[in-house]
Amino acid sequence: GAGVSQSPRYKVAKRGQDVALRCDPISGHVSLFWYQQALGQGPEFLTYFQNEAQLDKSGLPSDRFFAERPEGSVSTLKIQRTQQEDSAVYLCASSLARTGSYEQYFGPGTRLTVT
Amino acid sequence: SQKIEQNSEALNIQEGKTATLTCNYTNYSPAYLQWYRQDPGRGPVFLLLIRENEKEKRKERLKVTFDTTLKQSLFHITASQPADSATYLCALAHEGGGADGLTFGKGTHLIIQP
Known part of the structure; x- marks a missing residue:
């Protein structure tokens, strides 16, 4: 079956531009997570959805970051007025449930470069 | 603050x-x-x-141990192969009730030399 897909795989944005990153989770997965991974670092939690509800957005670094999952399936991470420090790989993961007892399935990520 | 440490240097085996x-x-x-x-x-x-x-878990050539007293986990790959070369990430999670995701370490870059 299909895994988690993300698009675009690569995105170059000029500083100040808005970007939208898309995630298609595994069908039937209730939980969806967004992570940010800087070069040489582990993924860092950004936000979490259970179906269409955004239950945790404590990891979003600023109010320029916004995520949605309106129908409980596809999710979009939007970054407004991009800054150079936003350059990173953005990973989406889905899971059957939110607890740590379930594995997370990751997409390939979107590499964002802000110039 | 919470901190997770993994071997920061690459591991050559x-x-x-x-x-x-x-x-x-x-x-x-x-x-x-x-x-x-x-x-x-x-x-x-x-x-x-x-x-x-749980103290230990195994899956094929992989073994993980978890010592909550030492606050440490060890991850073993036996009979290592060049195809095992990759970065390995440790991730911690609370019990349900919180919606937070996994907390990851930086990862260890493992290189298996033929």
Whole structure:
């Protein structure tokens, strides 16, 4: 079956531009997570959805970051007025449930470069 | 603040030997500990999960231990192969009730020399 897909795989944005990153989770997965991974670092939690509800957005670094999952399936991470420090790989993961007892399935990520 | 430490240097192991990776944590009481493999340009792939009340878990050539007293997990790959070369990430999780995701370490880059 299909895994988690993300698009675009690569995105170059000029500083100040808005970007939208898309995630298609595994069908039937209730939980969806967004992570940010800087070069040489582990993924860092950004936000979490259970179906269409955004239950945790404590990891979003600023109010320029916004995520949605309106129908409980596809999710979009939007970054407004991009800054150079936003350059990173953005990973989406889905899971059957939110607890740590379930594995997370990751997409390939979107590499964002802000110039 | 919560801190997870993995071997920061790359680990070079001769093919056929056992590779042992370390994950130490502080200021954290995880209910679960997971290990993931990440190859360049790809997302992490789940390998093993161990619960706080489990001492050891095995899957084929992989073995994970979890010592909540030492606040440490060891990840072993026996009969290592060049195809095992990758970055291995340790991730901690609380019990349900919180919606937070996994907390990852920086990862250890493992190189298996033929």
